[in-house]
Structures are given as C-alpha cells and as structure tokens.
Amino acid sequence: MPSPLLPPSRLRRVENFGHSISAPAYVFRPTHAEQIAELLTFAQERGLRVGLRGAGRSYGDAHLAAGNIVLDLSRMNRILDWNPDSGEITVEPGVTIERLWQYVLEDGWWPAVVPGTMKPTIGGVLAANVHGKNNWREGVIGDHVTRLKALLPNGAEIALTPEDDLFPALVSSMGTLGVFTQITLRMRRVHSGDLLVRAWAVPNLKQMLADLDAAKDEWEYVVAWLDGTARGKSLGRGQIHTARYLTPDEDPHPARTLRVEYQTLPDNFFGLFPKSIFWKFMRPFMHKPGLWLIDGAKYLGAATVGNNKTFRQSHAAFNFLLDYIPHWELAYGRGGLVQYQCFIPLENAEAAFTEILETTHRFGMPTYLGVVKRHRPDRYLLSHAVNGYSLAMDFKVTRRNRERIQKMVLALDRIVLEAKGRFYLAKDATLTAEHWGASLGEETLRRYFALKKQLDPNEVLQTDQYRRLFAPLKARYASGHA
Template sequence: MSLSLKNFVQLENFGHSLRAPSYCFRPTRAEEIFDTFCLAEKMGLTVTARGAGKSYNDAALNGGGIVLDLSAMNQILAWDSASGVVRCEPGVTLEQLWQCVEPDGWWPPVVSGTMKTTLGGCLGANIHGKNNFKRGTIGEHVLEFAAMLPTGKTVTCSPEENADLFYALIGGLGMLGIFLSITMQMKRVESGLLEVHAWPAHDLHEHLSLLLENAPSYDYIVGWLDSTHGGRSLGRGQIHAANYVHGGEDPNPQQTMRLDNQVLPPRIFGVFPKSILHYFMGPFMINLGAWGVNTAKYVASLRRHTFRQSHAAFHFLLDYVPNWELSYGRSGLIQYQSFLPKETAQETWRAMLSMSIKRGLPSYLGVTKRHRPDKFLLSHAVDGFSLALDFKVTDGRRAKLSQMLQEFDRLVLQAGGRFYFAKNSETTAETTRAFLGEETISKFKELKKRCDPDHLLESDLFRRVFG
C-alpha cells in the first residue's frame, strides 16, 4: 500500500458548504484498514473514517490527510428474522438495512431523516430519530460491536463487555476506533404502515406544548417550524405524531410490508420527475421565496387530519427530493441544531428566531423534536427539545451569519443546552468545553490516549472541537 496522488480527491460535506482534499482509500477488508493505519503512521498523516458523507459539517473530512471511505464494507453478515438481530459491516446503509428486515416484519429502531447514511456513521454520531424521547439514540439498540483500534487491536464491546469503550465509541465521531461489525436489535412491526396525525401549532408555546404533551402517547413525534415568520405567531408550524399500526388494524399487513409499498414515489403527481426538482427549487431559496413556501406550507397545515403512511415515507423526508441540498446554490447550506431543556427552550428559541428574522438571516427550514438524556459519553441529548435550522450560505452572508451563530451559542449555553457533532459546523473548542464539561472531555481524551496513542485518528471536526 502506498500514498499515490491519484487517491487525492476533493471531498465535501452534505451541505456542499465545505471542501477538503484528502487521500481517499476504500477498504473492503479489516486488514486494509490496518494497512492504512500503518501507512498513515509512516507518512505522518492522520486518518478519518467516512461513510456516506451525509454529515452537515466536517465530521468526515480530513483536509490533507487520509480518509477511509468505508462504503465498500457493506455486507449484511447475518440476519435472524426470528429474533430480529442483525449483524452488519459499517458501510451498510440504513436503506440496505430496512430493505432487508422490513419484509420479515421488522424495522430499524432508530433511523435518520435520510436512508443514505451508513451504520458506521450513524453509530459514530450516535444519531437519533423522531422517537428519541421513547427509544433513545441508535446506540441504545446496539447489542455488540467489533472495532479496530489504531494500534491494530480489535476490541469487542457491548454494554457489559468493555462498557467504557462501548459508551465512548458510539458517539465518538470515529476518533477512537473504526467499527468492523455492528450487531443490532431490530424493532418488531406488525404492519408496513404508520398512523400519522397532523395538527397545526399557532405559536411557539403551543408548538412545544404539543410536542411535550403528546409525545408519551405516540411512537414518533416531529414538528415543522415556520422559521421565516416572526411576531405573535413566531414558532408556528405543524406537528406530526405517528403510531405503529398494529396487527388487527391493518387488514393486509403482508401486503403493506412488501418493499414495493415502501418506495418513495419517483414522480410528483405521477408526471413530474423529482430528480430534477431541485433545479426548480433554487430560485425559491432566497428570503422572500422561503417566506412564501413556509407560509403556503403553514396554511396547508391548518387542516387537522389523520392518514396512514409507509414507514419509509414517514421517516425519510430528506430523500423525497433527491439532491435537494443542491438547491441552496454554490456555497451550500449549514445546519444549526440546538438541544435545550424543556424549561428554557421556549424563551431561548424565541430570542434566536426573532434575532434571525430581524437580521434578515431567517432559516429556511426548521424542525423540532422531543428528546431524553442517554448514557453515552459525548451525548448531545437533554430532557427537552431540539430545533434544527437550515441556513443558506452565501459570500455576503458569511460574516453576519457567523456573528449570529456565535450569539446563538452563547444563548444555548446560558440555557443549559447542548450541541450535536453531526450537525453544527461552527461550534468552537471553547463552546464544546462549556457544554460537555472538563470532566467528560478529559475522560474522552484519556480513552483516546488508550485507544489511539499515536493520534492517528483525527478529523477536521476533531481538531475544531477538541483542538
């Protein structure tokens, strides 16, 4: 194995707002991962694991260093349809996973908003879904995993065995080791459908109250927030809450669980191909256009209704419009997600949202979720809510946006909030120390020293938040 300039490629984040060239290797076997570590050590370079590259920030970028693209290690090694236990290589995508387990009456217990993400990436970020308040993060459903440490040692971890590594590698941003195989418990489903209830929220108070009060009686809950509208109805939006459809309620579960009932339609109204839709969305990605789209969506959401939807259609909203992120233009987008305790969320987000509208920097898409804490070392979770805001990046906006997000960070820290390493791209080392606490960071660094004494695993994200 050698370092060839032919491997030197330009990599991007999901939002196309950051580029970093790296020497990219695509291993198919564990030995090749070890070879890469040896090469990195010889060359004095660092290594970052990359899955599908769907992170909004620099989690899978390593400018000038080595990137291990694990997407070719994508075999589902074992699937037991009786117990619902699956063992996968790290490059297996959520798409592969649900398509494997769903026809047998199972569903991944936690999924992201896109199905293109890999399991290794999902574990590295310890992702959550719309059921975080009930089922926690994806890590809570991992029975066991094997990981290769940069020393070449392979460790097996579970909540019982090597527990400290288990709770640190999951959510550890790939900075302690590389997942080789992941054993997970799937969730039994009796139908391929979810029963979805949609109702409007007229302001931020109602929005958060609806999330808080309804969460216990639903399997999933998520809010869309009109982040372009201020004033008295600031925080207005729509809540979607869903329950699994149980056996007796679905007349033909065998039918609804078939894969052809789970596909996202490739066309709108049966005629318009969605693959080119992002070109037409581009012109709306300005303040006025986004205001128009959000307002229209809000008006449409005023009707309370209940409907049934396939799992895939409910979960993978980000896959509805392929390449939607390209509609944000040349400089792409960033996402700012803050996690706040339920007591302080309303006041803090009111300040943040009105600040963004007043400064002419509204987010074009806002999404809220209900959360609960978890046991993982680098956890982003709180007993409260999260608000994810997508911001368009342009040359003229960068300085103003950067200034505003720094003020957001201060507000979130004051309110006892936390941040998510897979999303925010501007979080500084100082902010990270403030929300994780010195103790957690020194614990993580201790584990880092133990697993990776030569500091081979480093990403741009690691240097930014722990540098």
C-alpha cells in the same frame, strides 16, 4: 498540499453534505478490516492523519481530513447475519439505513431508530449516535446495538457489548477513538408497513412545545415543522406530525404493505415530473421572498385543509420525507447550506428558542427549514441529548453572508450555553472549541482525552472537525487516565 508519501491517484476533493466546505484528501476505500489495519499502521508510521467517512451525510467537516487520508468505509457493506425470529442483524459498517430496512421489512421488522434520511451508513450513524423522530421513546441508535467490533489505532481489535465501559465512549465519538468494523443491531417488530399519522397546526412556540410534550407519551413519533419566517405573536408557529405503529388487527394486508415496493418512494411527482430534477425548480424560490411565500402557504395549508388530519403513511414516507426530493440540498446554490441544531432542557426551551428565533430575524436570516423534536438524556460520552427539545435550522450560505452567519451562530451558541444546552457534531460546521468545550464540561473532556491517549496515542484519527473542536482543548484537559 499533496503528500509525497501518498499516491496522487488517490487525491480527490471531498465535500460535506451541505456543499459548504470541501477539502482535498487521499481517499481509500477498503473492503476488509485487514486493509483498515494496514492503513492505520501506514498512517501511524508516517505521521499522517486519518478521517473516517461513511456516506458523507454529516452536514459539516466530521468526515473530512484536508491533505490527509479519508478512509471511506462504504464498500464494507456486507450483511453478515440475519435472524428473522429474534430480529438481530449483524452488518459491516458501510451498510446503509436504506439497505437495512429493505432487508428486514418483509420479515416484519423495522430499525428502531432512523435519522431523517436513509442514505447514511450504520458505521456513520453509530459514530454520531443518531436519534429519530422517536428519541423520547426509543433513545438513540446505540441503545439498539447488542454487540460491535472495532479496530483501534493502537492495533488492537476489540469486541464490545453495551455493558463494557468503552461502549458508551466509542459510540458517539465521531470516529475519533476507533473504527467500527462489525455491528449487531436489534430491530423492532412491526405488524404493518404503514404507520397511523396525525397532523395539526400550532399557532406559536408555546403551543408547539406543549403539544409535543403532551403527545410524546401517546405516540411513538413526534416531530414539528417550524415556520422560520413567522414573528411576533406567531413566532414559532408550525405543524406537528405524530405517528404510531399499527396493531396486528389494524392492517388487513400486511403482506402487501411490508413489501419494499410498497414503501419505495415514487420516482415522479404526479406520475409526471422526475423527482431527480425537482431541486432545479426549487432553486428560484431559495431567497427570502420565496421563503416567505412558501412558508406562508405551507402554514396556511396546515392550519386549514391539513389541520387535524389522521391518515396512514408508509414507514419510509414518514421517516425519510427529505429523501422525497433527491439532492434537495443543491437547491441552495453554490454556497450550499449549514444546519444549526441545538438541544435545550425542558425548563429553558421556550425562552431560549424565542431568543434564538428572534436573533435569526435580527441578523436578517430566518431559517429555510426549522424542525423541533422532543428528546431524553442518554449515557454516551459525547451525548447531544437532554431532557428537552431540539431545534434544527437550515441556513443558505452565500459568498456575501458567510461572515454574517458565523457572527450569528456565535450569538446563538451563547444563548444555548446560557440555557445549559448541547450541540450535535453530526450537524455542526461552525462551533468553536471554546463553546464545544463549555457545553461538554471539564469532567467529560478529561475522560475523553484520557481515552484518546489510551486508544489513539499518536492521534491518527483526526477529522477536520476534531482539529477544529478537540485539538485546541487538548493541552488543557489531556493529563488524566481513562
């Protein structure tokens, strides 16, 4: 419903990354912190709500605010300071991961933690507190921030270091407690633009989890592709990739490999097919028989010619594999996709993942893409990580299966809660407040709502995800002090 308080020229339809949800909103794209402060005051005075948005790469409704204001921070994208000796960089929140690594690489640095795509903004990744394929070793992105500035809806501008009590709450709070306006991160020293990668096939889930666990101390990065179509004795089969940084004497040409052009992913496949249209070729295979064919062939290749291979790969190619096919998400068709990612403690992981995968088969919806990673717990208020593993699964959404997906994920949520697992808001589009609350526990919820009351008493910062997951819990948990 259009708001009479806001200019119609700002009204747009805003979509999630998975193209499965969209909502109209008044989009403002500030270039300076003062404009953010003005907009927060404006919203406060008129009883409007504001949802923050970076690059919109969250899978669900974390950056939507139906009928209200979306504050798109992607134009606040200046690099404010860079020290190539210490590896410390200060940026505005709209700087992307792509811009960041391209800026620091030739001086021999790489961001210590990156997600599986380089498109997100630093503000967005800090709000979600993202992890990479090296979560066990390097923790989350918040662990590499040395200072930040944020604007609070109550009008205050604050500067925080990791020692401040508010730091682990603001980081991970998905833009619901304050707006990051300046972030200082410490990069990781690298001596080459290449990583040493090893790949091998694993015949079932048990072996996959055992191998990921064993590899985590020897390798910097550990990640597994899981074949969602496999069942019975092969349930959970897949391929593991591990990687480590090169030592100073291992790369004879660091000046070459540390160049952006060396890392940049090619525009064409085999020098012929433009990558920008490749998703169109994927589309005819995006159904169950196509999935069986592709996953079967991929596993066969991994278990034969690709098995036990060691090779060198650039940082960008290893970390941002999904960016190889621009707009791959469009291949899922009109209904888009949802991703379901859960995090299960070590001791419960095998049983819970087995039940989860069997449930996807029972519902007739094997995942189109399954990824398993090894994690460690952290200190952040709305942390998703545990000492254990995560399983991420993509599902194609159609008009006919929407309800079935919702039923299935409710069943999956119960398995996760039973196994003392956690959920991840950056990926979520389907959780219920009840399940979200149960995963966080009473103490965390009381602390969160006490902070919300202190920092955002009029609840100006409210994304659609906040309204779905937090707002229904407020009455029960919002009595305490921060």
